[in-house]
Structure formats: structure tokens, C-alpha cells
Amino acid sequence: MKVKVGLIGLFDMLKFKNLGKNREEMILKSSNKELPYDYKVNELARVYHPYKQYLKIKDIKDENEDTKTFTLIPDEEKTLELAPFKAGSYISIYVKTNDNIVSRAYSLSSSPKEALNNIYKITIKKKPDGYLSNYLFNNAKVGDKLFATEPGGNLTYNKLRDSKNVIAIAGGVGITPFISMAKAINEGSENFNLTILYGIRTTKDIIFKNELEELTKNNSNIKIVYVFSDEKVEGYPFGFIGSELIKNYLSKDEPTSIFASGPEALLTYLDKELPLLKLEQKYIRIERSPISLNLESKEYNLTIHSENNTYEIKAKGNETLLEAFERNNLIIRAKCHLGGCGYCRTKLIKGTYVAAKYLKLKDIDKEFNYIHPCCSYPTSDMELEIFPY
Numbered sequence: 001m002k003v004k005v006g007l008i009g010l011f012d013m014l015k016f017k018n019l020g021k022n023r024e025e026m027i028l029k030s031s032n033k034e035l036p037y038d039y040k041v042n043e044l045a046r047v048y049h050p051y052k053q054y055l056k057i058k059d060i061k062d063e064n065e066d067t068k069t070f071t072l073i074p075d076e077e078k079t080l081e082l083a084p085f086k087a088g089s090y091i092s093i094y095v096k097t098n099d100n101i102v103s104r105a106y107s108l109s110s111s112p113k114e115a116l117n118n119i120y121k122i123t124i125k126k127k128p129d130g131y132l133s134n135y136l137f138n139n140a141k142v143g144d145k146l147f148a149t150e151p152g153g154n155l156t157y158n159k160l161r162d163s164k165n166v167i168a169i170a171g172g173v174g175i176t177p178f179i180s181m182a183k184a185i186n187e188g189s190e191n192f193n194l195t196i197l198y199g200i201r202t203t204k205d206i207i208f209k210n211e212l213e214e215l216t217k218n219n220s221n222i223k224i225v226y227v228f229s230d231e232k233v234e235g236y237p238f239g240f241i242g243s244e245l246i247k248n249y250l251s252k253d254e255p256t257s258i259f260a261s262g263p264e265a266l267l268t269y270l271d272k273e274l275p276l277l278k279l280e281q282k283y284i285r286i287e288r289s290p291i292s293l294n295l296e297s298k299e300y301n302l303t304i305h306s307e308n309n310t311y312e313i314k315a316k317g318n319e320t321l322l323e324a325f326e327r328n329n330l331i332i333r334a335k336c337h338l339g340g341c342g343y344c345r346t347k348l349i350k351g352t353y354v355a356a357k358y359l360k361l362k363d364i365d366k367e368f369n370y371i372h373p374c375c376s377y378p379t380s381d382m383e384l385e386i387f388p389y
Helices: 007-017 019-029 040-048 112-116 131-139 172-187 209-218 243-247 264-277 321-327 363-367
Strands: 053-064 067-074 090-096 101-107 120-125 145-148 165-171 193-200 222-228 257-261 284-287 299-306 309-316 346-350 353-355 376-378 382-386
Touching: 007 019, 067 131, 090 120, 090 131, 101 120, 101 131, 101 172, 101 321, 112 120, 112 172, 120 131, 120 172, 165 172, 165 264, 172 193, 172 209, 172 222, 172 257, 209 222, 243 264, 257 264, 264 284, 299 321, 309 321, 321 376, 321 382
Parallel strands: 165 193, 165 257, 193 222, 257 284, 299 382
Antiparallel strands: 053 067, 053 145, 067 120, 090 101, 090 145, 299 309, 346 382, 353 376
């Protein structure tokens, strides 16, 4: 078979033929000077994505009878500056309780500008079955130390994906990412129109009332609409936040982005209501809280391999594997606590489990038997390999 090769193609072939020789010559001509100790990209990575952030509590503020805001600053012995974040992000905090270290994810209620001044704020509602929320509510004090992951999450505004007009649907303490967004708009670090539909039972349940009203008064791009479910208040909607109410605030000129955060009952209701708006899926983003499975409390034996050590621990069928690890002071990196981010990825060697419905395992995880212990419950004795944090 005869193949014609043009002049340019001939030069390409010669270039490829001499590639190895040319590389060798370049290596021999290069300097033997030591490489820099660090590169700028690595410095930036440590600023934006620190492996751990060591923090301490600077202030504790009562928002209402069952909600508190904790102001966190760097523990300067180990952390000099806080990682920046986009409004709507969360951090996973690790707190030493009476018996062990426990981790939970909380949205940041502070603004991005405050982070540049070394301030994070998280706002926590006391829950009847919330182990860490109850501990912090009843025991935390100014000066206490903890550590946290870098900020993350998907409930953030992106002008390439989202509409200029955003409706934020909040329930209870789910207002926290949206107060951060409102602050960011007001300070100029974000630029979009934000309408918050804030679902609460009664007026006494409102969190950040003074701040929200101050922000809406000073900035026409921010609107707040209280939606009461248990108390009728003149001038405000009564009932639940559904498609008919949301339609009243949709942009008439372009699609509207819908963000939602709050209790599972609200979000489950929105799962049925939001499709009625006929928006593209890219315009809808929901941030959920972990849900517990109602399982038997049967006890199982876990064999845990961690680096060069092996541990034998007990786990209950009604607790996640992550909770069992933490109860035995085996600390791994966890972030979303929902099974989506993959930070807690753990190797399953032997055994069976059942996972909460929001687990998102990648195909490669399934192929090589990696699971997410933050939302996985044991159904047999198990053998696992963890990666300590």
C-alpha cells in the first residue's frame, strides 16, 4: 500500500523520531540547582483547602430559646488564618465531648468577608436527638477548642449556572446559608437578586430577624418573606411553602434558581412541589441534613485496620459506621455526613450494610468495595480499612 506523506507530515514524523534525543539533551543542559522548597500553587492550596483548621470559640450568642450562634476564630498555635469560602458553604467540625471526638456538618452563617477577617459563625439548633447539638448547647463555652475541615458544599451561587434571580426556601435553622448569602450581596462579594421564603412556626421561632430586616432595608436586591405554619400574622403567608406560593415570586423574564435548606419534612414536600414549576434541574439545588434509619439496635463486631494497627470494636445496627468509629475514638475525615462528598470513603473488606437513601457511590467505589460510613449502618459483623484524619 502506497501512502503519500506531505511536507508538513514529514516534518512531524522527524520531530517525533527525535523526541527522545531532544529531551535527553534538554535534561543534560538543565540546571542542577535545587528545586524550590514549595510552589505557589501548593501555597494557595493550603490557604483554600487546608487539611485541618484548628479553631476556638470566641463568642456564643442566643438567637432564641433553642438556637445559638457560635463565633469561631483561629487557634493561632496551629492555624494562622481561616480558609475563604463562598456564601452558602458549610464546614464539618470535630468537637471533643466528655467521652470522644464527634463530627457534624454545619452551614456558615457568617459572610465571606468575615472569613477574611478570621471569623466563622455557625448557628446550631438544639434537637431532642442531636448528640453534638445538645452537647454544644449545654456545655460549650468561650475559649473551647475544636478543629474543622475546609469549607465546601454545593448550595452556592454560580453566575455561569444560576439565574440572576434566586428564590431561597428556608425552614427553621435552614436559614443559615441564606443569611450568609444576604450578607455577601450586601457587602458586594456576590451579585444577584435574593428572595428568601422563610418557613417558621411562629414569630418566636424566627432566627436573625433583626439582621434580615436590616439587610432588606439597606439593599433592594434582598427580600425576606416569612411564611408561618402555626400562627397567622397579618401581611404574611400562612401554611406551607409549595409551588403555588413560589410562583408568586418567580421572575417573569427569565428562569429563576431555587435553593432550599431545612428540615427533611420541608424538603420531602418540595421534592413533589418543585417539579410543578417546570424549571430545568440545573436551577434547583437542595441541601439536606442527615437522616437516621429506624433500625434494630443489634450489636455487631467490627475489625478495623488503620495504617499499621488493627482494632476490634462494637457497632450497633441503629448507628452509622462513622458514629461507631467516633465512639471508639477512630477519627476519619468526614464532611457532608450525607454520603455525597466521598471524604469519609472507607474500604469494605468483609460484611454487609444498609445505607441511607442519599448515598451517592461512584462506579469506581462500587468496583473496588469502598463505602461511605457516614450514612451506612452495619447488618453483620464487618472488616474495614479506614484512613485516619
